[in-house]
Amino acid sequence: MSNAHSRHYLMIWYWLMALVIVSVLAAFFLPKFQALVLIFAVAIIKALLVARNYMHLKNERAIIYAMALVPLAFILVLLFALFPDFVYHLTRP
């Protein structure tokens, strides 16, 4: 039974490696904006792969999911609230 687990973990690892290579290729061959979008999308996918499969989040109960997602949501609030002050610079002369 654990053999199946091990094979599964190895599969995920192959995917992770492949995704890294995709990011690197994108950085070198795609124009700047598309490269950035692809690279960050890939980063999110890699993070999800690790979280769901290696951290077993997909087998855990909702409360554990909440412990991971709620802090992330708050950080996103912080991120977007900082945009007016730091990205748009309206308060600078």
Place this chain on the structure above:
Amino acid sequence: MNASSATLTDTAIHAGKTGTWWFLASEIPVFGGLIASYIVVRLGSTGWAEAASHLNFNLGLINTFLLLTSSMTIVMAHAATEENDYRKVANFLGLTVLLGLGFLGMKAIEYTTEISNGFLPSSGIFWSFYYGMTGLHALHVLAGIIVNLVLWIQALKGSLARNGHRVELAGLYWHLVDIIWIFLFPLLYLA
């Protein structure tokens, strides 16, 4: 009369796992805050592309491979605890420790090269963030290596079998450290 099972609710998640997840939940805003700060300050500036070009892309890439692989090895160690094969556990934990040390080694090479080329923490705002983010991350990697090292030694001595679930908990922390790097790499090296 077994006091512990009388007070533990039937459907509860094991205390160690709950505790570890709460710890991770508190770590996410630490790096989240740091990364969010980096993102907004960078987006609000001229882009820092010149400064970022001095980073060693190859070493960063190697570090990504090292850390992702170490995530795989530590979850394999966890799978081995469920098979009760503690020699396998020890092997995979040992691999994880080595990969982690490799990561720190690469970082050390990077830092020394950058510093000797004159790129200090005081060299500008990009470098402040670079050293801050990777430095804090590296400290977390070091802490993880120490934990994994202790578990590895316990696996070799045979005393880990009583507390095999600890490998999973150490793994959870280690995976978080890996996930943070998954974001740090593109933010610093690819953007």
Place this chain on the structure above:
Amino acid sequence: MKQEMMQTDHERLGFWKTYIFSTDHKTIAKQYLSLALFWALMGGATTYLIRWQIAHPDTEAPGWGFIAPDFYNMLVTMHGTIMVFFVAMPILLAAFGNFLIPLMIGAKDMAFPRLNMLSFWIFTLASVVLIISFFVPGGAASAGWTGYPPLSAKAEYTGVEWGMNLWILSLALEFASFLMGGVNFLTTTMNMRAPGMTYFRLPIMVWMEVTAAVIFMLSVGPLIAGAVMLLMDRMIGTTFYLPAGGGEPLLWQHLFWFFGHPEVYVLLLPGLGIVLEVISVFSRKPVFAYRPIIYATIIAGFMSFIVWAHHQFISGIDPRLAMPFSITTIIISVPFAFVIFSMIATLWRASITFTTPLLFAVGSLGVFIFGGLTGIFNGSAPVDIYIHDTYFVVAHFHYTLFSAVFFGGFAGIYFWFPKMFGRMMNEALGKIHFWFTFVFFNAVFIPMHLVGLRGMMRPQSLAGQYAGMDHGLASAPWQFRRGSERLPRPL
């Protein structure tokens, strides 16, 4: 046979393991309480000197001497730091939480007793570091308890070098200690409730402690990040907050208050919990609207994360942020108002016994209503533009904090003292304690509202020394008040 079994269950542990390195939650709670009461005396000493300087500027304080402006800055900084982090947090969260949670949920001890002990000793280490900061050359931190850069980011701006670095280190240790405590509280409550104790059968005190712990765990991260950045600016020359190097001072403010605002609710909720428990006992009635209070508290907990910029209305933030944050700030008063009404409803038509704990609890309730109402003025950006950084704000937060920490805290101490120590406290002395506290607290802080509205600024060692600022501001809020008196009163 049974006798033997019981006797072997409790081996004698010896002095060190019983009183110093104890893993028993009740002992650890008392350790936190003792250390916090020591810090309360230290904080009180800073209070004495601050108030002497304000009342009799540039004269010698009896028992101390002259208070230089730099020293005054250090006093107000340490007053805030000590009271918030070394008095309020340990009493309300660590002491009461540690003592009550396992007892109230029917558990033998916390989920991680050794982690609990470690958290106390790290807190002690944080205390030692803070004490040392007073004695290093340059003295203790003096950039305000909020530590705004650029003032705090370079040693030459305040003249304080190691004092400020140790301040950051001390707070980092304190955060680590309370994060460990939070892990303990939450895991214990989730995993170790007695059979049949569902979440909605928990005593309200446990709900308040748990919600406070969650808020703390999730909010402290960005400040830890910010503090690491500040320490790096000070020690290795990074420029996170220094404009000359491309940095942003405003960034610290956002990171600090993203934690700072939820933190005040971390302090408030246990106080509310104590008051609810005490009122319920001495009214001989169950808490009114138990479940809605819990929902209100959870909603307030979520909302506490989206109000923080109301501390920064005049700091140079994007003006478009003022409206959304004003709105969220006003809305967050609703769930708390609900809790206050529930307290009153619990007392309504009840069979009340005015013991010392109840006096403190009702005092807390009254004082909080005052503080909450002034909060509405502060939270509304157009008004805040005039009253920010005046003594009106000082009055506001002392009302709300005293309510939770001193009135709530003493209600809890008087109420649970017999449980903790096996004896009753003296009722007569307790009543005298309450009345002195209540009367003199109001005597000190009510006038602060008035002088604040007239423009007295904080934190200056010599009130009125910046004549232009005071004068210019004094007329505006005064006119605002005069004008508002002419508005029709809503009923």
